[in-house]
Structure formats: structure tokens, C-alpha cells
Amino acid sequence: MYGPGYTEWVALALLSRTAVSSTRECELLTKALERRARGCKGSYESREKVQMDASIRDFALRSRDFDPGPEDSPRRASPLSQLYDVIATLKREWRFPVIGTLVGATLGLTYVALAPTLYKSSSRIIIDTAMGRYLQSSKIVDEPGLDDAQIGSQIYVISSESNILPVVKSLDLTHDPEFVGSPNEKHEGLTGILNRIYRFLGWDEIPLPTGEDNDRLEQRAADAVFQNLTVYREDVPNVINITFSSRDPNRAAQIANALADQYISSALQSKLNSTRVVSQWLQDRMAELKSQTAEAEIAVQNYKTANNIVSTGKGILNSEQLSDLNAQLANARIAVAEAKARLDGASKIAGEKRNEGSAARNPSGISLNNADILKLRSEYRDVSSRAAELESSLGAGHAAVIRLKKKLDELRAAIRDQEQLIADSYANEYQRAKARESELSSAVAQLMEIEGSNSKARIKLRDLESSAETSRALYNTFLQKYREINTLQEQGLPIENARIMTKAVPSPTKSYKKSIAVLGGSVLLGLALGIGGALGKEWSADVFRNPRSIEDATDIHCSMLPLVTRVKNIKGSSQFSLEEYVLDAPFSRFSENLRTVKTAIFASKSVNGGRVVGIISSLPKEGKTTVAANLGALMVASSGARTLLIDTDMHLRQLSARLAPQAQYGLIEALVDPSRLDKLVHRKNRSGLDVLPCVLPSRVPNAADLLGSPKMERLLTAARGTYDCIILEVAPIMSVADVKLIEKFVDVFVFVIEWGQTKRTVVSEALNEAGVIRNRIVDVVLNKADPVALKSIEAYKGNRFQHYYQE
Secondary structure, rough: OOOOOOHEEEEEEEEHHOOOOOOOHHHHHEEEEEEEEHHHHOOOOOHHHHHHHHHHHHHHHHOOOOOOOHHHHHHOOOOHHHHHHHHHHHHHHHHHHHHHHHHHHHHHHHHHHHHHOOOEEEEEEEOOOHHHHHHHHHOOOOOOOOHHHHHHHHHHHOHHHHHHHHHHHHOOOEEEEEEEEOHHHHHHHHHHHHHHHHHOOOOOOOOOOOOOOOHHHHHHHHHHHHHEEEEEOOOOOOOOEEEEEEHHHHHHHHHHHHEEEHHHHHHHHHHHHHHHHHHHHHHHHHHHHHHHHHHHHHHHHHHHHHHHOOOOOEEEEEHHHHHHHHHHHHHHHHHHHHHHHHHHHHHHHHHHHOOOOOHHOOOOOOHHHOOHHHHHHHHHHHHHHHHHHHHHHHEEEEEEEHHHHHHHHHHHHHHHHHHHHHHHHHHHHHHHHHHHHHHHHHHHHHHHHHHHHHHHHHHHHHHHHHHHHHHHHHHHHHHHHHHHHHHHHHHHHOOOOOOEEEOOOOOOEEOOHHHHHHHHHHHHHHHHHHHHHHHHHHHHEEEEEEEOHHHHEEEEEOEEOOOOOEOOOOOOOOOOOOOHHHHOOOOOHHHHHHHHHHHHHHHHHOOOOEEEEEEEEEEOOOOHHHHHHHHHHHHHHHHHEEEEEEEOOOOOOOHHHHHHHOOOOHHHHHHHOOOHHHHHHOOOOOOEEEEEEEOOOOOOOHHHHHHHOOHHHHHHHHHHHOOOOOEEEEOOOOOOHHHHHHHHHHOEEEEEEEEEEEEEEHHHHHHHHHHHHHHHHHHHHHEEEEHHHHHHHHHHOOOOOOHOOOO
């Protein structure tokens, strides 16, 4: 129901599950099977294709259910794998770190041996800002305090040339050989070498200088002091440590103390000099300001006299009068407005026609503030109330009701008369307020006219008075500062921001810290350079050294074969056979890893009979001949599969020379007559492998055309009917074009890469060059791996898995 060969294909696929060593290999094998299934030739029914795809997917899922082997852990942990790669590289290139460390240690020891031993002495200075704060708070002197940044800047002051040169002069360091060297020491060294060369050439010698001037010696001594001086801040911010190194312990302490004393004395002297300069400057400035102030005041008085300006304690007379009149005018206008409002209200009430009871019910604003009107309205409300009660009970014509109504009329007339009197008084008040306003307005207008004529004079006067006041204020400020500074100078108060906290003493022991640091640093530097050289060499090599790197680059499963040497066969004969190594060491790592390749090949079952396997490589001499021969021997020995090994490399024919050196006929004759295949092959007695050699007197120019011709197709068709597996050793991809023409007859390919030799770029270029075969590569063989390097590469696996190998 599944089509020809499908049952066998599934069986081999399931069998391959148990042969691969890790989940990663299962995934890669599954991808290869899927690629192979897409490339299979022949016709299947749709239902059979669906079932085949389902089987492939089921195989992939079940293969992922396997417990991951120890090899998978580092592959999932990429950083750890990279670390193993670095360690493996360093183990392989151990000479670089060792040589770098030895060179660094040698240089460090040379420096320690030649460098003079020094003694260190330290003096501590404390920057005390409490005195400055006290002087400021007590108003003795306005001196700015030092903040943290300014205290840090004192380190550069202490180590500056202005602080070092006085110490050089005071201690006479220009005659100390430690600081200026022996006379003509430098010139003798350089000039002496040149003189020897000149004498050899017969030229005139260079005369040695007789000496140096004093300024140059002082500069050399100052430079030497600076090189051996260390100034730094302690853990307390305002404490500065002055450390000096010298060959003489007494000299070290002497210079450290001298530098501290010089810093303090120079700072104090600088302040005293600054005070004297400031005092003299203030004195000159005060005399100038005093003269300017007097001239400004005289100018003010002269201007007032010339412009008839009279000023009081509050200002100019006219201005004061105008200000008072403006205030009175404003009050008068307010009084006119109030009187006008009262008069208007009274006039409105007088003109209204009051109906009966309206005076009681709607009292006006006038009546609210008049006691008489209020009394009359209260009486009016009482009479009106009684009249209403009697009218309701006795009737409107009753005599009592009539009397009460007549009384109401009298009260209304009295209220109107009273309101009229009040309205008349409001009118009189309004007239008086209006007359007052007119009088004040006239006075203000007259003063404004006078003020306008003198406005320019007053503006000029204000400018003169402002200049005089400014000059007087500046003069008073400078006078106060001058008196403070003179007081300090008379009292002789020293204002010191720094003082020595600890004096330097001669050190009884030598200082070895620098030597130890130099030695350790040189060793570490040499080691780092050695490691860098090893990693740089590995990076520049650009080769493959572990299967993971190939799988990441190609996405194809990789098997690594160790480098093997010729061994005696199991019978102990004197013959050596590298091509049948799998028979001599069937339990070796080489044989076991080659079985993985065989499993991948059998998992890709061909639908046209026997499988055709192409063994390819990028370049010559990568070991594909050895791989092809041992793979064929392994297929015959392990499963009894009938296997034919064909040498299709018509250029070098190395496989024929190694497996059938005595052959006189082979591939060329089989191409002519495929029916003679069984007579042209050479069987290896020990392994049972059939070999079809290529026997040619010389290279043929049309080798690629022969391999891609219909003759080759007929030959392989005949071989498929006789053999279970046909292995073709194909010429290198990068050398000739054979693989591009023969690939159409090949079912799967095995790609051989030489460990540590074949460049990554070459492999990538080869796969791109023959891109049509990429999906048919079932396994990549990393060949000729260094057995010693394998221990480093597979260190993460431990040693247990190696117990299964017998080399």
C-alpha cells in the first residue's frame, strides 16, 4: 500500500533513532530525511505521500522525546560551549600563553633587578577651613572658604613647579647625583656609542660637553623630584598626603617635610602679599572716590541754586504741594459724587406720586437715616393698622374710621414736608462740595503749569543726586574694607588654611610594592598577550575544529573521525591497511562514528534499487579516499550489504592506486560495456568489498562529460540491480566540475572536511558552487581530528563515554 521500498525505509528510519547519539543528531537526521523525501524519484499515490510525511513527522516528534545525551547540554548552552572552545584552543596552543608568561616574567625580573630600591616617607597636611568660617562669622575678614573641589586642586599646587623649585634650591639638589646624575652621564652614554662608530669609520669624534648651566640642572632636579613625588588625598577629604621616594631614607623624609613647609609658607606669603596689594589698591581707590563724591555733591548744590529749586526733607517743595493738592482734589471729587447721589435720590422721591400707605410700605433712602421721619412712619403704620381693623368691623362710614383716615393724611403730609427739608439740605451740601472741587482743580492746574516748566531741571537734578549717592555709597564700602584690612595688619593675625598634621620620618624598611606590582603586571600582561596570540591564531586560521561549528554553519549533522595511523591487523600479520581500519579496530571511535554515517545513508533509502552514495570534499587530500574505503568495508562487514566502491576521480585515481594497484581494467571499460561489470571489479579478500578502479595512462580532458553521460547512467543502473550500495569517490568540488555533472545519478552525498585545515570560507564556497547537492548531503565528516585535541573538545562529556572505545 505504501509503494516499493517504503517499509524498508521506515524500518531503517526507526532503527536510526537508536543509533544516533543525541537529540541534536535526531533533529539533523530528521531534516535530512525530509529533504530526501522531497527529492525522491518515482511516482507515489497521494495517500502514500501523505502517510510518508506523517511517518517522518512522527519520527521527528518521537526522536525529540529521547533523554538528551551529555553532548546536548553544552550545545544548548551556547556561552558554555564557547568557553569550552576557548579552553580547547588554549590547550591546543599552550605554547603561546607559556611563552608570553615567560617573556613577561623575564621583563619584570629584569626591571626589578635593574631598578633602584627606594625608601618612602610621607607627610600629612590638613586643610583647616574652621578659621576662615570663624573670621567670616565674626566679621573680621570676608575671606572665602575652600570647598571640596578647591581642596582637591591643592594637590596640583603642591606638585607644581612653583612649589618644587624652591625646595630644590633650598636643599641644593642640583649637586645630588640622585637627582641630576653624574656629570655628563647622559651625554657619555649616547655620545660614547657614536664616538666608537666614528672611530671605526675614521671620522672625528664628537666632543663631550663640559657641564650644564644652573637653570638646566635645577630643571632636571625638579623633574626628578616630580617623578618620585606622590600627592593624594586620604579617606578624609581635607587631609593631603605628601609621599616622596628616594634611595636615602633621610633624604626622602627631608624632601617630604620641605615640600609641606614650602606649601604652607608660600600660601601664607601669598595671602600677605595679596593683602598688601589690596590695601594699597583700596587706598588709591578711596582717594579717587572721595574726590568724585565731593565733585558730585557740589554739582547738585550749584544746579539747585541756578534753577531756584528748594528742597525739604521729603523732596522738592513744588512737588510736595502738588502731591497734597492732588490728594485733597481726589477727596473733594468723592464728596461731590456722594452729595450728588443723595440729591438725586431725594429729587426722585419728591417727584413721585405716593398713593395711600406707600410712605409706610416703601420708605426711601432719606427716611432710613432720619429719626423724625422714622418716628412719623412708625406712627403712620400704627394708625393705618387701627383704621383697617375698625373699617372691617364698623364700616368705612363710621366716624372713628373717618377720623383715623384724616389722621393718616396728616401724617403723610408731615412725612413729605420732612423729606423736602432733607432734600433741600442735600442740594446745599452738593453746591458746597462742587465749589470746593472747582477751587482745588484750579490750584492743581496752576501748580501743574509751574511743575511742567521745571520738569527738565528736576530730571537733571535727580541724575546728579543719584550720581552723588552712588559715589558716597562706594566710598563708604571701600572705607570699611580698608579699615578691616588695616586692623588685621596692625594686629598681625596669621590666617592659615593649612597646617602640618604629621611630619615625615625616615622609613626603616624598603618599598617593594612597586617592584611586586611591576612583576605581577608583566606576568599578567605576558599571559594576556599569549592568550591573545593563541586566540588570534585560531581566529585567523578560520577552520573547523568541532562538529557543532559545522552544524551551525551548514545545518547538517556532522560526525567527527579522529586521525588514525596504520596498525597491524587482528591476525598479527605484518601487513598494514589504513583503508580497512574499521576491520582492525571495530570498536574504536573512528569505527563507531563511521557507523553513524552509515546509519544516515541507510535512512535515506533509494526508490530505484541500491543506494548511490557520493563521497565529496572541497579540496584534495582531505581524506575522502580513506573514508570511502572504510565506509564500504563497514557496510559489508556490519550488515552484509553488497557494496561497490567506484573510483570516479579520473584525474588523480588515488583510490585505485591504494585498493587495486595491479588492476589493468576498470571504470572506462565498464562505461563502454556495463554488462562486464562483474568481471571488471576487484574484490577485497578480507572485507568482501568490490572495487571498480579507474585505470588510465594519463588524465583525460573530458572526465566530467564522461561522468555525466548516458553511459554512466547505464552503468549505475546495472550496478543498482546487483549491489545494495554503490559508493562513488568524486573529485574535489573546488578543483574540477565533475560533481556538477555526476550529481544527477547520486542519491545522497557525504561531505568530508579535514579537521583544522579546510577553511570555513572554502567550505561555504564549495557548497555554494555545488548548491544543487546541498539537500542531498546526509552527513558531514570532520576528518583527521587530532586525538589529543579531542580530549579538550569533548572535555564537557567527561571520561565515561570513552570506556566503550577500544583503539
